[in-house]
Amino acid sequence: MLQVHNVSKYIEYGLVRKRKKAIVNNTSFSIQAGETFGLIGESGSGKTTLSRMAIGLLRPDEGAVEFAGYDLYSASRGDSKLLRQKMQMIFQHPDTACNPRKTLLQSIMEPFVLHPTLRKGDDHEQIEEVMNMVGLQPELLRRYPYQVSGGQIQRIVLARALLMNPEFIVLDEPTSMLDVSVQAQILRLLKHIQKQRKMTYLFISHDLDVVNWMSDRVAVMKDGEIVETGTSNKIMKHPTHPYTQKLVQAFLYTDR
Amino acid sequence: MIGKGKAGAFAAGCLGLIVFVSLCAPWISPYDPNQIDMSNRLMSLSAAHWMGTDQLGRDVYSRILYGGRVSLLLSGVATVSTLLVGFCIGVLGGYFRGKVDTCLQTIVHIFQGVPGLTMMLAIVGVLGPSLKSLFLAIVLTSWADFSRVVRGEVMKIQVEPYIEGTRVLGASAFYIMIVHIIPSIAGTVLVLLTIRMSRTLLMIASLSFLGLGVQPPTPDWSVMLNDARPFLRTQPHLMLAPGICITAVSLSFQIIGDTLRDRLDPKRMQRVEDIA
Amino acid sequence: MKPLLSFEHISCYFSTSFGELQAVRDVSLDLYEGEIFGLIGETGSGKSVLGLTALQLLPANARVTGEVRFENKSLLQLSEKEMRHVRGKKIALIPQNPASSLNPVLKIRTQLREAVRHQKELKDKDGYLASWLQAVSFSYPIKLLQSYPFQLSGGMKQRILTIMGAAGQPKLLIADEPTKGLDAPARHDVVEALRNVCRQTGTTLLVITHDLHVAQILCDRIGVMYAGRLVESNDTDSLFATPGHPYTEALLLARPTAGMKPMAGDSPNLLQVPSGCAFHPRCSYASEMCVEQLPPWTEYGQKKYARCFLHAPST
Numbered sequence: 153m154l155q156v157h158n159v160s161k162y163i164e165y166g167l168v169r170k171r172k173k174a175i176v177n178n179t180s181f182s183i184q185a186g187e188t189f190g191l192i193g194e195s196g197s198g199k200t201t202l203s204r205m206a207i208g209l210l211r212p213d214e215g216a217v218e219f220a221g222y223d224l225y226s227a228s229r230g231d232s233k234l235l236r237q238k239m240q241m242i243f244q245h246p247d248t249a250c251n252p253r254k255t256l257l258q259s260i261m262e263p264f265v266l267h268p269t270l271r272k273g274d275d276h277e278q279i280e281e282v283m284n285m286v287g288l289q290p291e292l293l294r295r296y297p298y299q300v301s302g303g304q305i306q307r308i309v310l311a312r313a314l315l316m317n318p319e320f321i322v323l324d325e326p327t328s329m330l331d332v333s334v335q336a337q338i339l340r341l342l343k344h345i346q347k348q349r350k351m352t353y354l355f356i357s358h359d360l361d362v363v364n365w366m367s368d369r370v371a372v373m374k375d376g377e378i379v380e381t382g383t384s385n386k387i388m389k390h391p392t393h394p395y396t397q398k399l400v401q402a403f404l405y406t407d408r
Numbered sequence: 409m410i411g412k413g414k415a416g417a418f419a420a421g422c423l424g425l426i427v428f429v430s431l432c433a434p435w436i437s438p439y440d441p442n443q444i445d446m447s448n449r450l451m452s453l454s455a456a457h458w459m460g461t462d463q464l465g466r467d468v469y470s471r472i473l474y475g476g477r478v479s480l481l482l483s484g485v486a487t488v489s490t491l492l493v494g495f496c497i498g499v500l501g502g503y504f505r506g507k508v509d510t511c512l513q514t515i516v517h518i519f520q521g522v523p524g525l526t527m528m529l530a531i532v533g534v535l536g537p538s539l540k541s542l543f544l545a546i547v548l549t550s551w552a553d554f555s556r557v558v559r560g561e562v563m564k565i566q567v568e569p570y571i572e573g574t575r576v577l578g579a580s581a582f583y584i585m586i587v588h589i590i591p592s593i594a595g596t597v598l599v600l601l602t603i604r605m606s607r608t609l610l611m612i613a614s615l616s617f618l619g620l621g622v623q624p625p626t627p628d629w630s631v632m633l634n635d636a637r638p639f640l641r642t643q644p645h646l647m648l649a650p651g652i653c654i655t656a657v658s659l660s661f662q663i664i665g666d667t668l669r670d671r672l673d674p675k676r677m678q679r680v681e682d683i684a
Numbered sequence: 685m686k687p688l689l690s691f692e693h694i695s696c697y698f699s700t701s702f703g704e705l706q707a708v709r710d711v712s713l714d715l716y717e718g719e720i721f722g723l724i725g726e727t728g729s730g731k732s733v734l735g736l737t738a739l740q741l742l743p744a745n746a747r748v749t750g751e752v753r754f755e756n757k758s759l760l761q762l763s764e765k766e767m768r769h770v771r772g773k774k775i776a777l778i779p780q781n782p783a784s785s786l787n788p789v790l791k792i793r794t795q796l797r798e799a800v801r802h803q804k805e806l807k808d809k810d811g812y813l814a815s816w817l818q819a820v821s822f823s824y825p826i827k828l829l830q831s832y833p834f835q836l837s838g839g840m841k842q843r844i845l846t847i848m849g850a851a852g853q854p855k856l857l858i859a860d861e862p863t864k865g866l867d868a869p870a871r872h873d874v875v876e877a878l879r880n881v882c883r884q885t886g887t888t889l890l891v892i893t894h895d896l897h898v899a900q901i902l903c904d905r906i907g908v909m910y911a912g913r914l915v916e917s918n919d920t921d922s923l924f925a926t927p928g929h930p931y932t933e934a935l936l937l938a939r940p941t942a943g944m945k946p947m948a949g950d951s952p953n954l955l956q957v958p959s960g961c962a963f964h965p966r967c968s969y970a971s972e973m974c975v976e977q978l979p980p981w982t983e984y985g986q987k988k989y990a991r992c993f994l995h996a997p998s999t
Binding site: 207209233236237239240241243244245248249250251253259262263266267309312316 | 568569570572573574575576577578579583588591592
């Protein structure tokens with residue numbers, strides 16, 4: 153469904169002599185329809201940059217991204233608007249996920265404002281449907297973002313993404329800022345929705361346990377490159393790359 | 409906190425009174441501000457002339473009432489124009505970055521590099537002293553600072569995750585600018601506007617004082633200041649009256665700006681959990 | 685054994701624009717010399733607030749009742765000036781946010797020397813600091829002393845802050861969320877650093893964390909907080925094996941490794957905390973009694989305490 157071909161992204165630095173450093177270096181992977189593809193790595197390994205390129209937010213300096221047969225960065229205006237709808241993203245920080253000056257209702261209505269074709273009769277019915285799906289009362293939408301909890305914001309952002317009828321969602325550490333009990337609720341919800349709507353996920357996290365639980369396949373990223381890819385079971389039980397081994401070890405460590 | 413709110417209310421009241429009086433000057437002033445009466449020149453405070461008369465025998469009280477009109481109107485118009493220019497350029501540069509921003513920033517830097525007073529004097533000197541050249545001088549010397557602040561604010565909000573979230577929904581740059589960015593910086597711009605008003609007023613006053621701004625015999629506070637210069641020792645009230653007015657207006661704008669800044673600070677809307 | 689630090693009936697209130705809010709509710713807790721005590725709980729449980737009361741570092745809108753005893757002195761009675769002698773020298777805080785807790789324009793060396801400035805008898809300060817850096821597994825301590833904060837990763841900064849707290853040789857270290865925002869390898873290093881520092885010097889450590897894994901591998905004893913109350917206090921092994929309070933049990937089951945069973949219901953709103961046991965709306969063992977009365981703080985085993993009717997003598 154999604155194919156990332158040899159993408160690279162560089163940053164230029166240096167005051168006098170410009171030097172280039174690769175954040176993502178010549179990386180390829182592909183995601184099958186209906187699966188959850190986990191991407192794991194330390195902070196600074198380039199996983200966030202890679203995911204932004206995969207969803208069309210950040211143009212790669214080299215390489216191409218193909219989604220459902222279309223090249224993401226050379227599609228026509230009409231096509232790319234359609235592609236936009238099919239690919240959604242949930243971000244890490246719930247505190248800043250919604251405009252603090254607008255009510256949550258205004259935020260969740262944005263898909264309708266931007267894509268009038270998504271409207272199917274009664275707006276409120278549609279919103280109620282997605283809110284029920286994420287397990288929240290529609291009344292909550294009257295509040296402002298700072299009046300609800302982080303877990304609730306993440307659900308509302310998910311509900312908004314669902315209004316777009318996406319086929320593919322990038323989950324960029326959606327629960328790393330949340331408490332354990334809320335994390336469990338959100339991840340279960342994501343799995344449930346995936347089954348119900350036949351969704352494909354790219355799940356990014358630095359928590360191996362969480363990635364392992366969520367994903368079918370996992371890629372391990374280090375210094376801008378994917379060093380190992382495999383089923384999550386294989387990565388956890390029989391890591392081959394030394395870096396993956398180190399990572400798994402740091403996680404399984406329980407001695408006192 | 410409460411003290412500050414009261415100061416703000418007082419400043420707003422003070423400013424409101426001055427604006428109201430300036431607007432109603434023709435109806436409440438006891439004399440024509442330009443009525444020359446050489447037999448009654450340089451009189452002290454009296455029942456007939458509350459604030460005395462100046463070197464041409466004009467009633468100072470009437471001139472004070474009229475004197476806010478030109479200064480306030482000009483500083484209002486000039487500040488809003490400055491704001492519009494600076495705002496547009498700041499938003500464009502802040503949002504688009506890249507080449508557009510580099511070009512705009514170069515121009516901004518050039519304007520910021522020239523000392524303000526020198527540039528104002530040059531502009532007014534070339535165009536001759538008139539309200540039009542005064543207006544032009546103010547706008548040209550202050551839009552650059554303004555656009556820097558706006559650009560900084562835009563850039564700060566632009567990296568907020570909710571902006572990226574809106575892009576994921578397929579929003580265009582124009583939509584994001586209108587719906588998300590501009591309302592978010594409106595508060596900052598408002599604060600800036602009030603503080604700028606006071607600066608502009610002082611700029612007009614200093615130019616007029618140098619004889620390059622508002623021209624006599626227009627009744628204007630800064631002109632009155634200039635006229636009163638030779639009589640500083642003998643008739644200090646001639647200088648005090650307009651001086652107090654200019655200071656009061658300028659200070660009021662400053663205080664209102666400060667109060668607004670505190671009120672509009674979104675950090676005041678803290679989440680309950682943050683504290684606990 | 686006499687406790688080093690005791691919280692006695694601590695309550696903490698915040699005045700907010702929504703009304704007065706009680707973040708900590710009548711918490712009593714003893715910390716013994718040389719132990720590593722973990723305070724765990726979720727957002728809004730009051731764990732950080734409780735930790736900061738010991739240092740009187742709460743914001744101005746906070747009001748504290750109760751008593752904090754440290755080496756038999758009452759801390760809450762001390763003046764700001766007297767408190768300054770306690771902070772850093774007797775009790776040190778390892779702050780929550782490593783990124784903004786170090787001065788970006790000063791070298792690590794300068795900032796660490798600041799922490800040992802009171803130790804006048806110390807001749808070779810750099811050598812002393814280097815030995816500390818080695819203790820928290822920095823391989824090139826001399827090179828590190830010459831670097832600036834921006835050259836270090838989040839985990840490294842957190843370890844530097846650990847030393848900054850410990851190098852003044854306080855009796856008690858308080859670490860507020862020391863692993864927040866760190867990834868697994870960095871988290872591992874920080875835990876290791878905290879443990880080594882405390883074990884080598886016999887410093888007592890109070891760790892405030894929401895990370896159950898960190899609490900498990902680091903702490904000797906753990907206290908669990910929920911909606912401002914201490915609901916359980918237990919030694920680490922038995923807490924993870926046989927939790928004493930239903931909330932702890934639910935929390936443990938929500939971990940990824942335990943199958944991610946979500947906890948029922950929503951986190952409590954601190955302005956409307958449920959009556960009786962605050963956990964009753966989400967508790968599968970809840971009965972009438974839990975709605976009406978607050979369960980007593982019960983010792984149900986050797987040093988095992990819980991605030992739940994399941995352990996109360998009458999049932």
